[in-house]
Ligand SMILES: Nc1ncnc2c1ncn2[C@@H]1O[C@H](COP(=O)(O)OP(=O)(O)OP(=O)(O)O)[C@@H](O)[C@H]1O
């Protein structure tokens with residue numbers, strides 16, 4: 417086995433030019449697709465952290481008494497999926513508003529009485545912050561007595577969710593297309609290698625080599641190339657990420673955006689895909705070639 | 709010779725390359741363990757006849773049986789099986805240019821799945837017999853014609869073939885090296901192999917007790933001329 421790996425490496429060097437085309441093709445596709453993937457992974461992280469910040473505002477009827485308020489609160493506490501409940505009095509809300517609208521202070525000064533309602537601010541547990549669960553919860557809360565209105569970032573949340581899913585789908589499509597294109601290009605380069613070696617292959621057959629015997633080194637070679645291509649692609653991506661990352665982190669606060677690389681499992685998976693690409697390309701060209 | 713002792717049987721074989729007739733109406737039986745010369749002038753069809761046997765070329769008409777295998781019926785998958793019955797010395801040597809002398813000979817044994825340690829021993833001893841053991845790591849392009857031919861002979865017999873097909877095996881060799889090659893053939897012949905030598909070299913065929921058949925312009929000559 418060791419002998420065959422050594423042979424394969426030697427054969428790769430023999431056809432340096434064509435084999436580097438294969439490696440470079442695989443490298444580039446791995447680089448592009450995993451750059452996309454990396455972007456996606458980090459966008460998801462960001463999205464997740466936003467999701468955790470999602471809150472439901474529950475506005476109470478103007479004439480709600482303290483007792484009713486406490487009653488509502490305990491009812492809210494009984495609803496599963498709700499993690500945190502904070503009471504926001506209308507005074508607090510007004511202060512917040514004043515704070516935010518410093519420029520338009522004149523508007524505020526004319527207010528005789530506080531027009532804002534008391535409210536509860538509710539945050540959700542991690543597993544119930546999908547749009548569906550949120551809508552369900554909102555409807556339940558709306559049915560409670562002394563609740564006048566429930567507000568949550570339903571629309572942007574859903575829209576963002578949709579964009580995110582679209583993005584995911586686009587990622588799969590683009591990834592798939594790159595995969596097919598790479599297999600195709602690899603198949604063609606390997607065909608050229610085979611063509612350059614046709615005399616050798618012919619001789620091997622004349623002295624009694626089976627198709628499998630002839631094929632095996634090429635499988636090995638193409639998997640090796642896929643491995644190298646995938647490795648270089650990932651390495652390059654990592655390097656680019658580190659360089660860009662160090663630039664960004666100076667401008668953006670670190671906690672807001674920590675760029676994360678793929679997990680080791682994902683890295684193996686990506687390199688595995690590179691190897692699979694090489695292998696499939698090889699399979700196709702050999703199948704055609706050995707038919708003669 | 710009786711029918712069932714034949715290892716190769718050709719029956720009314722015709723071979724055309726396009727419209728050009730290379731072999732016409734050849735019927736020939738070769739017995740197991742026979743030592744046979746096929747002689748004839750250049751272009752007579754000697755190489756073509758051998759190529760039909762190991763299926764480098766398909767017959768145009770007729771039947772060929774090799775060790776019970778009907779060559780016109782054999783499936784693609786079993787062609788390597790047929791070829792492993794032969795040890796072939798090609799007229800143009802057909803050494804693989806990207807492999808060393810050692811690797812060229814070793815390849816035959818690799819295709820048969822033999823262990824590396826065994827391969828190493830066997831290849832070296834064979835190359836010693838043809839006096840090429842000092843050029844193990846040389847590439848074919850750096851060898852003379854005669855040296856390449858000797859490597860080709862070593863490769864042909866490496867797989868311990870039932871039948872040795874030699875196409876001008878001594879064409880590039882001096883008398884001494886030729887004698888070594890023939891001694892090697894005789895050794896395999898003695899141990900049971902069938903040997904078929906195609907040559908236009910009269911000195912090889914004139915003083916032999918073996919059967920010699922003549923091909924002229926693609927036809928078998930019944931009476932051998934001496
Ligand atoms: N691939 C081919 N395509 C067309 N014609 C061929 C082909 N191979 C051989 N021939 C022709 O068939 C005839 C027989 O050729 P062959 O090589 O069998 O002769 P030979 O007896 O081996 O000659 P030599 O002693 O010179 O090797 C020749 O006329 C040759 O030109």
Ligand SMILES: [Mg+2]
Nearest residue numbers: 754755799875
């Ligand atoms: Mg010839």
